[in-house]
Amino acid sequence: MNTPLFSSHSERLPALKNTRVDFAVQVLLDHYLEPLGVNPFTAYVNTLMDFPTLETGTSRTLFEETLAWVEKQSPPTYTQGISNVFSRRYSFAAEDRLKTLDLIAFEKIVIDVVASLTEKPAIDLSPRPLRPLTAEDVRGALKVHAPNIYPEGVYVTSFIDHGPGRRMVLSSERLVEYLLGHFKNDVIPFHSKGSHQGIYTVGFSGEERHLHPQLITPHLNDLVIRIVPDFLG
Template sequence: MSDSFFSYNKVLLLKRIRADFAVEVLLVSRLGELGINPFKTYLSTLVDLVGTDVSESRTLFDETLEWVEKETLPNYIQGINGVFNRQYSFEPEHRVEGLDLIAFESIVIEIVRWLTEAPSINLSKRSIKVSGIEAVHAALKYQLPEINIDNLYLTRFVAEAGGRKILQSQSLAEDVFARFQQNEIPYYHGEGVGIYTIAYSAQESDLHPQLTIKDISDLVIEIAPEFLS
């Protein structure tokens, strides 16, 4: 499961889910390589070329999702639009290194085309309906018949001087179920989360020997469509 989400098969899988989740996965996958968080980086727009007043400043995620939902390609204007690490700023010191306007526009165009070309993604605002944690457990078990689902723990942590501080740890089924109850589809990624065989452990020796956090995200992509209504 180590191939890019930009592969044709992965895009087809994402099209079975929701546009917001598909955009998150594709955008995080691409921008993560640059160390850029699309939820904390902004596309700002000036009122005009003369002044410095910013009329709009949206996260890269919101910006990309809107183009997908409109099924339209962006056409940004140099000097009017820009990518910044501070919202409502157009100051040079807040420009994002490694991602200029042209590069971001190219990424958005790619994502829009991938998700809207036939068979296009379902753009309706579908909700997650889950009867109980048993249904989530069964769906996970079906995808991983050789794995003991009850010994999979999703643990979040932060790195500190003395080691790792555990923020949360619960079984994979509990974590997915909790997110589904909030009408959210979890996309697990980053350095502060791991899949372990022991609850409340962030020790390397307790990492699951067969599954990575990316495998878990792939697993969610497989089971999510059956819970969408």
Template structure:
């Protein structure tokens, strides 16, 4: 794993949360470098070595999470398994060129070891219990008392030929609260989201002077355990 991201203390913090979130974070770091989305890339498995029929197709996220939950290591078969960008396809044109089967197997093994080595992650299906946005606001403020979090906006956008088109802009506390209400733990990453000091702006001049996407992701990792039951 990346030494710059996965310090021992950070892995320990991930283990205090949920397996699905921890797997998302670890895969995003590893596969993000390859510009591969684990939710839209698939491990496809042939029915047998004779035909071309695909019997199983799983996202890389689901595949990795299952091995973590089983606390076991994969051993893929090059004759039956492959990485593709289309579900239930084994056509060469759909095979992912930036990620080989052996490389993915090594990534899964790394993730399983990180999360199951003592102290291992809690594998129970814990839910988020949040009564109101005030709880989230207070938890965030406790972590960064020197920053006015009411002026921190998480803004999502898509890049089009004419520039950035904003799809959503919320105050940080509101955005985290909305995710928590849906029993989701947000992990902010990628090029389509930023932290700004002005709502509905994606201008570089309006980037928040103190907080980055990595900072707010770390904040969520810090506060999430107190909302899990």
């Protein structure tokens, strides 16, 4: 599996709509925002309460904002000058506006996400908790959907910065235990690109020679998309 489990976005989307809406929104937002270097959890749509006093009435992360419109099954309705996209919560200062994403561009992204998830067959918007699972449940699902991967030899390793150009291992878990730990907390893990996480064949290693030959971090999203529907209540 040195390529993703899905050959195209059109193949991936129906499978994604069988997962849970919070996870699906995160996956689709990452598709649009990652190339811009924008984190949907640390960027905000801030809206003035009383123009032109510049007193901010509401402030929601891009993730919260997009999820809310998906749950309404409605495209967003923003007013230029009343709302904008910022790097700080509740700020309306010009210096805090995002440089790579403005309100019009974000509105188009939200419209696309809403349309993708609500066009028939639409994603289930009801709360869908993960059912109680065991390691054998996860191992069995991986065997079905990734039969060429030996899960006991896959470690998900996280890092933290440790000085300029250096990083230190924060945690390292076998794939089954890593996924199960999230699932037990009713969390569907999302994996973004970057140097903060990697897939290795040796636990607690950050050496290039121990990188997994078949899996990279974004592949885990495709694995999760495949296995999670069977685990939802």
